[in-house]
Amino acid sequence: MSLASPTLDTGMTKQLNTTPGTMRQAGGPLDIETVVEELKELPQPVGRPLLEDPKYHTRDVCVFYNETKQAIFNVNLDIGRNEVIAMIGPSGCGKSTYLRCLNRMNDTIAGCRVTGELLLDGENVYARSQDPVLLRARVGMVFQKPNPFPKSIYDNVAYGPRLHGLANNRAELDAIVEDSLTRAGLFKEVKDRLNLPGTGLSGGQQQRLCIARAIAVSPEVILMDEPTSALDPIATGIIEELIDTLRQSFTICIVTHSMQQAARISQRTAYFHMGYLVEVNDTDTVFTNPGHLLTENYITGRFG
Amino acid sequence: MSKTTEIVKAGLARRYARERRFRLFGLSAIIISMLFLATLLFTIFNQGISGFSQTFIKLDVVLSEDLLGVGPGATETQLRSANFAAAINQSLYTLFPEVSGRSDKRNLRKLVSANAQYRLMGLVIDDPDLLGRTYSGWFLADDDIDTYIKGHVDRSVPEAGRRITDQTLGWIDRLEAEARLEKRFNTEFFTNNDSREPEQAGILSALAGSFYTMLVTLLLSFPIGVAAAIYLEEFAPKNNWFVDLIEVNINNLAAVPSIVFGLLGLAVFIQFFGVPRSTPLVGGLVLTLMTLPTIIIASRAALKAVPPSIREAAFGMGASRVQTVFHHTLPLAMPGILTGTIIGMAQALGETAPLLMIGMIAFILNTPEGITDPATVLPVQVYLWSDSPERAFTEKTSAAIIVLLGFLVLMNLLAVLFRKKFERRW
Secondary structure: OOOOOOOOOOOHHHHHHHHHHHHHHHOOOOOHHHHHHHHHOOOHHHHHHHOOOOOOEEEEEEEEEEHHHHHHEEEEEEOOOOOOOEEEEEOOHHHHHHHHOOHHHHHHOOEEEEEEEEEEEEEEEOOOOOOHHHHHHHHEOOOOOOOOOOHHHHHHHHHHHHHOOOOHHHHHHHHHHHHHHHHHHOOHHOOOOOOOEEEOOOOHHHHHHHHHHOOOOOOOOEEOOOOOOOOHHHHHHEEEEEEEHOOOOEEEEEEOOHHHHHHHHOOOOEEEEEOOEEEEEEHHHHHHOOOOOHHHHHHHOOOO | OHHHEEEEEHHHHHHHHHHHHHHHHHHHHHHHHHHHHHHHHHHHHHHHHHHHEEEEEEEEEEOOOOHHHHOOOOOOHHOOOOOHHHHHHHHHHHOOOOOHHHHHHHHHHOOOOHHHHHHHHHHHHHHHHHHHOOEEEEEEEEEEHHHOOOOOOOOOHHHOOOOOHHHHHHHHHHHHHOEEEEEOOOOOHHHHHHOOHHHEEEEEEEHHHHHHHHHHOOOOOHHHHHHHHHHHHHOOOOHHHHHHHHHHHHHHHOOHHHHHHHHHHHHHHHHHOOOOOOOOOHHHHHHHHHHHHHHHHHHHHHHOOOOHHHHHHHOOOOOHHHHHHHHHHHHHHHHHHHHHHHHHHHOOOOOOOOHOOOOOOOOOOOOOOOOOOOOOHEEEEEEEEEEEEOHHHHHHHHHHHHHHHHHHHHHHHHHHHHHHHHHOOO
16 A cells, blocks of 8 residues: 655645545455554645644654653644644544643653654744743643632632733733633623632533633633543533634644544544544544544544 | 352351451450550559649748848848748747757658748749738648658558658648648649759749740751652652652651661761750751651652642643642642641650750759750650659659640641641542
8 A cells, every 4th residue: 555655745635635545445354453554654644734824833743751652653733723623533542642742731741752843833832942831821721620729710710810910900800700701601600609619610610610711811722631521411512612612712622532522613633543643634524534544443433 | 049149158158257357356456455545544644633733731921020031111132032931930830839859840841842932932022011911821742741642651551661750640630630731733833843852843844845846846847848848749850769769768767766866966966066965956956857757758648649630730821830839739738748747746746765865854943945045855854753763753754744645635636627627629
């Protein structure tokens, strides 16, 4: 199977789109392990990984844990402005690891090393001169498990603005808190108990509180690492709607295990497999006409 | 019946018997330790409670000018040189007019503790109007009389075999009949310093010494211990041989016999740095060394117990490492850290051995007023008294132990309260 295509022009991308298609039709009892082996030869993900004027421009990103274990291999991906990009893939495929490179959260993990080029608006994220504090003020993050601080709801949302000195007085801070909670769709529910601990809220409310906390500093990008995996379907629905409205103002990268969720909320979808970025394309294309056998197997539920 | 059911049924009885046996072991272990504790507490309280009371004799002291040598309107300086002993003695002679002869009179004078005249002097200095009048009040009895009143002297023993003569016993009987002898709560136990006379001995100097020593220990060990724990837990590189070495050493330090710390203090602090010996300063330094591992280990455990999601949230918001620690991790770990600190301090409060090595075993007659005054501490006071020959010191020893235990229980209670009050759940 010849997938070799080192150049990045669109013609080649098209060709890439078709080749696995034929492979799929040849189909039959194809050995998955052989296909996985061939991932190493894949120079460029199937589909449309690169964009004009992206928010994030990442090339050849590799992540190592403790020098011996490589978690992700040569990921080339652009993330567009004001788009929701979903990252899907089986457990341990490196999607969360990749996400955590985007705001250097991997810095806090001992023995973790990132190589390659990661540019946010043309600025190197991993440059020595890049301040992780400033970076994380620009790139907010929402985690899998709702993790509000054990402080009041108000203090949770006000933490970021206070930390970075975004409000000059109490009135401004109040306004930021109210605005953030409103945008996170939580203000109506909690406006009478802003001084009660955020940990006393329900799981879905806690996660929206975390989103409010993240948007309170007006970041440019919000990273979400399986934000709804600990929530029930109703709370998930509310958060998905929220993500759709937040897209107006932010670039959102979301890691999810739920393919339906990826299909519902994202414009682009990236499929990771065993540390390789296999396929990136418009969400509709990925789910209706996947370009790679592994993607197809995953979205049709044959594994993962 | 299926095969599985049969096999399981056959083994059930044995399984439950084993469970019952295990529970019984646990229960008996608890009962045995409770029995030991109860015995210990019973013995100490049984002996010690009487140490808080002391026998007093009621005397009618005539404060006349010809006895004291000073009259109404005397200045304080004059009062300080007045002959209050004569007034006390005269009141005794008046009670027992039939006593004559030098040795009998001397024995009679011994009924009252030697400090009666100073107490009287203090009373008159506070209220000079007493001069020229008769003051009737309660004065400490001698410790032999106190021992008798508390029932530790057997009258049936021949006179030569006891510290108290038949003659004195007769006087005591008469005083008792006149209701002039009474066991009362001894406030002087808390306001006096150590003394060779058991009835006058008190724990004030030891309390003050313990207080200053604990103050030095707390002020040094808490910040150093918590800072070390924060560094090791939050900042130190992981999987680094040097950090591992430090960790191993801290854990070993916690197991070093405390007397070794005393020797170290003697060699380093006193010999090398010239810190004055017998002082709360050097005691506090030595106890700091001893308490540090406890605080570091407890603080690290408390920091480790803070869920990593809180740290992630803070990092994700753009907090620096120091901000993450001081805004989130440390406040959340504080209850655990305080509990560890209090338990470490309680350990230090009860420590004797290392303090013996640095001269805190002195006989202290003055209440220490600072960290550089010679001092002793409560457990050392207990040790000193337990070593004294007088019978009356036995109960003083137990009384001091009760005070010490009281403080320890109080500190542990505080630790529990802190944990209960500030504990957070996620």
